[in-house]
Amino acid sequence: MERELKEEIIEELKKKELPSELEIKDLIIDKVIDRTRDMTLPIEYKNNLIRDLFNSICRYDILQILLENKDIDEIMVNGPEYIFYEKAGKIYRENRTFENTDQLENIIQTIVGKMNKIVNQAKPIVDVRLDDGSRVNVVLKPIAIDGPVLTIRKFNKSFLKMEDLLIKDTINQEALEFLKLLVRSRYNIFISGGTSSGKTTFLNLLAGFIPVDERLITIEDSAELSIRNIPNLIRLEGRQLDNDNFDTHIDIRKLIKTALRMRPDRIIVGEVRGHEAFDMLTAMNTGHEGSMSTGHANSAKDMLLRLLTMVLVGNDLREDVGVNLIKSGIDIVIQLQRQHDGRKLVGIYEILKNESALVLNTLFERDKLGALIRISELKNQEKLNIYENNQNFKKE
Incomplete structure (x- = not known):
């Protein structure tokens, strides 16, 4: 259902001229309410669906939750199926995955493009910094043999004493x-x-x-x-x-x-x-x-x-x-x-x-x-x- 809703929302957004994030979120909420009107679903499921759709369209998709988690220090993506994160010095595997390589590469291009950088097969390695100070390293094929590798070292905004x-x-x-x-x-x-x-x-x-x-x-x-x-x-x-x-x-x-x-x-x-x-x-x-x-x-x-x-x-x-x-x-x-x-x-x-x-x-x-x-x-x-x-x- 999430994939169908996302495709439907993107098609509608193409008809609008530079919609704001608030307008996009309102559209997502309307679509989710309309689609689930006759379904018996927990309110938490609906809220998570709205959040995931918004992150997928306006943010960094499934990585957004990890980026917003203040306890996570580093995020490591080894191709679409293997996502790991470091928390309190220990490494854990994220249970969610990207649907395919294209989805991961789209997120990579979104991150790199916002920083006015280029990464492709001709230039397969790039380092950028997010607006919050987090460091991002990207390695693509043919250097990364098994698919795109994305590593994000988060910038700790809280001042450790x-x-x-x-x-x-x-x-x-x-x-x-x-x-x-x-x-x-x-x-x-x-x-x-x-x-x-x-x-x-x-x-x-x-x-x-x-x-x-x-x-x-x-x-x-x-x-x-x-x-x-x-x-x-x-x-x-x-x-x-x-x-x-x-x-x-x-x-x-x-x-x-x-x-x-x-x-x-x-x-x-x-x-x-x-x-x-x-x-x-x-x-x-x-x-x-x-x-x-x-x-x-x-x-x-x-x-x-x-x-x-x-x-x-x-x-x-x-x-x-x-x-x-x-x-x-x-x-x-x-x-x-x-x-x-x-x-x-x-x-x-x-x-x-x-x-x-x-x-x-x-x-x-x-x-x-x-x-x-x-x-x-x-x-x-x-x-x-x-x-x-x-x-x-x-x-x-």
């Missing part, structure tokens, strides 16, 4: 207070973790500890950060290569260089993946203490090795120069991990400055029972002492 992470055991109070002190003391912090381990969320929360009188510049490939406590905030976003027009491409490296001319107190680089690591570390080494960034790795040690590779490739540097750049640029590495019971901070590490290689001092780590415990004291306390002396001076 550290108290929420304490409840979820992502972090404990002692580690939280320690990180707060490090941010205030202007330690350069790098957050490492695997895919969907909560790096951006944690970066947002650490940024909440930055004093409100500082000038902050954020740099991202795709804007995801939601920093609300800094009035003197500049947000920069890279621009992807569009239709092979190199003149339109603005990468992270260029944005970092631009940011340095804008008199920042601190710089936050959403994520480093390649050559821009050199520019980020250079910024951290040239008077922009208290800066932060994130990267993909399964351990803090692996993250340092990845950073070293990023710095050396394409920059014609000796290995020892790259090592010194990382040691002098980054003070603290935070490791996050996505586990079966949610996202966890599994370690806080200090990069030792007096070693010839990249050596980590473990400050906090999870024990065998999963509890986050203090392992050792911070060795490099110079910035901490300066901050505490300044605080004491202000009190006097």
